[in-house]
Amino acid sequence: DTAVSQTPKYLVTQMGNDKSIKCEQNLGHDTMYWYKQDSKKFLKIMFSYNNKELIINETVPNRFSPKSPDKAHLNLHINSLELGDSAVYFCASSQDEAGSNYGYTFGSGTRLTVV
Amino acid sequence: RKEVEQDPGPFNVPEGATVAFNCTYSNSASQSFFWYRQDCRKEPKLLMSVYSSGNEDGRFTAQLNRASQYISLLIRDSKLSDSATYLCGAVDSSYKLIFGSGTRLLVRP
Secondary structure: OOOEEEEOOEEEEOOOOOEEEEEEEOOOOOEEEEEEEOOOOOEEEEEEEEOOEEEEEOOOOOOEEEEEEEOOEEEEEEOOOOHHHOEEEEEEEEOOOOOOOOOOEEOOOEEEEEO | OOOEEEOOOOEEEEOOOOEEEEEEEOOOOOOEEEEEEEOOOOOEEEEEEEOOOOEEEOOEEEEEEOOOOEEEEEEOOOOHHHOEEEEEEEEOOOOOEEEOOOEEEEEEO
16 A cells, blocks of 8 residues: 555646646555755755644745645645756655654655646 | 755765765754665665664774764665665754665776
8 A cells, every 4th residue: 555645647738727736645644745946956845734734935926826635735835936946846745844753754745747 | 954965966986995874963953864775766775773882784884973973874885786875864853764865886897
């Protein structure tokens, strides 16, 4: 069973469209995250939720809206997509906010291409 | 200054070599530290947590120096399969896991 699964794996869409990426974890973790990895491979945190509550909201355009219906799910909705949004988006989860000794477990990523 | 900094490499070493990566972090309140491995077009995978006393897992040894705010990873007897990008991460006082830009390792036959 995949611990952290995200869908879709690939997403190609036109500028101006709205799209969603879904993430689910079956590890029983309390905290979930969205990270963005750009073309230079830099992995940057965007959001985190702990038990459905938003705890980290980095300087991200408000076109990006995370939603956590329960602690096992964290979705990312993006409005009015721009070329610069093209990147790989990784979902992750951890047992607690600090990552304890077990770090974060990442999903396999969603490769978003905006054309 | 970036919160977590690494030499991007690439480090190009022969099989069997010992290679060391260093990483520095700027937030002295950082509380947890990790090394991740990322293969091309894959997700980062936890290699090892880094403890103050230093820790070893097979051919891999991680060290933390809080006074100098750096973390290191030593790989002994490099294998071809060790070729990857190694990401250093530090959880800061806001519970954000901040990554460095990664160090690329190429192990050649």
